[in-house]
Amino acid sequence: MINAKDYLETGFNFHGHRCPAMPLGMRSGAAAMNTLGVERSVDKELYLIVETADDHAAGCFVDGLMTITGCTYGKSNIEKTYYGKMAFTLIDTVKQKAVRAHLKPEFFANMLKSPFVEQRKIGVLPQNIPSEVSEPLINKILNLPEEDFLIISPVFDYHFEKKKGIFDTELCEECGERTFINRMQEVDGKKLCKSCAERIFKQ
Structure with a gap:
């Protein structure tokens, strides 16, 4: 069983x-992992x-999900839909199973x-909010029963197609920077990186 407190x-x-x-x-991600029966990625x-x-309160939720699940932008095993919902789907790519939680x-x-959010609304930076405001809320979150804050779907089948990693690169003929070949574009007979190609199209 994954316990969020171990990664706090x-x-x-x-x-x-x-x-x-x-x-x-972290609590939500751990609950989803335990429902799926998986370990950290x-x-x-x-x-x-x-x-x-990327423009609403409580976006910090995602850093907790990344920490507990091991799904990171560096490993390219996380994406955001920008729906503005406090929800996520966790997929076991090995067993092709998933759960959705919100x-x-x-x-x-x-x-x-909460008092924490009230402080944020008036412009107080999160790191400047007194611990006597933040810590009781953190402790409450850590000790709440999952059923008090989270709804998790039953496990369902999820067809996930793994992509092969790209290892080959070429030099952009405009800026000279090395670019992975799947992101190169051909413009007027020249192989360009995406940023150079977009700049030329705008001219």
Whole structure:
């Protein structure tokens, strides 16, 4: 069984500040992993589809998901849909199984009324919020029963097609920078990286 508390300090060190949303992501990710019966992703055994966006409160949730699942942008086994929902799908790419999880609507609505969020609304940076405000909320998140905050679907079949890694590169004939071949584009007979190709098209 995956326990979020075992990864808590790693998560806060990675995330950069102490807040309730990051451990909430860890708890949610751990619950999804335990439902699927999987371990933390070493390579690409897991794939995570996160439905959050980039312009709303509690985005820190995703750093908790990444910490606990091992799904990272560096390994290319995470993507964001930008739906603006506190929800995600975790896929076991080996067994081709998945679960979808989301925060309970009433729980999340109440979370957005917390003293921590009230401080954020008036512009206080998360790292400057007093520990007497943040720590009780963090401890509450760490000890809440899963059924109080999370809805997880039954395990379902999920066809996941693994992509082969690209190892070959070429030099862009415009900027001279080495680029992986699957991202090269041909423009007027020249092989260009995407950024050079886009710049030429805009001219």
